[in-house]
Amino acid sequence: MNPIRSCIVCRKKARKDELLRIVSCNELATLDREQNISLRGIYFCKDKKCLEKAKELLRKDKLVLKKHFNKESLIKIIDNIENELGE
Template sequence: MRVKKVPLRMCVGCQEMKPKKELIRIVRTPEAEIILDATGKKSGRGAYLCPKKECLEKALKAKRLEKNLEQPISEDIINRLKVGLGYDDTN
C-alpha cells in the first residue's frame, strides 16, 4: 500500500516546514483584500502561519508577511488578523 504524501508549507514566522493542515493561510484576494482562509482554497496570493502569537509577531516584525503577500499591511488589517487568530490583546 502506498503512503500518501503530506503537503508541507513554510511558516512565514518561524520559517519551519510543517504539514499544511497545521498552518493557517492568510490570503491577498484578487480584490487586494487580506483575509484569513480557513478552507485553504480561496483564490489569491497566500502565506502560511503557525497558530502561535509569536509566529505572527516575528512575521510582522521582519515584514515577511508583507513580502509574501506582495502588499503593505495596515494596522487595521493586523488587528483584524489578531482577532481572527484569537489574539484579543490588540494593543
C-alpha cells in the first residue's frame, strides 16, 4: 500500500515513497527517511528545482504549510538534502 501524496511546491502527485517526507517535530524540521514518524508530514519531489523553489518561497514567507515549521530548520534540511542529491 503506497498512498499518493503531492509535492507542496509543484503539487505533482506521486507515490509517498517517491517523495521526500519532512515532519515538524516540536517545530523543528526533520527528514523522515523511513517515512514512519507519526507526525503530519509535508512532501517534496526529489528534485532540485522543487527544493530550490521551496527555499525561495520559504524566504519570502510564501510557502503555505498547515503545520508550523521553524523556517531556518526547514531551509537547513533542504540544503542537506540537496547536498545528498549531488549536482
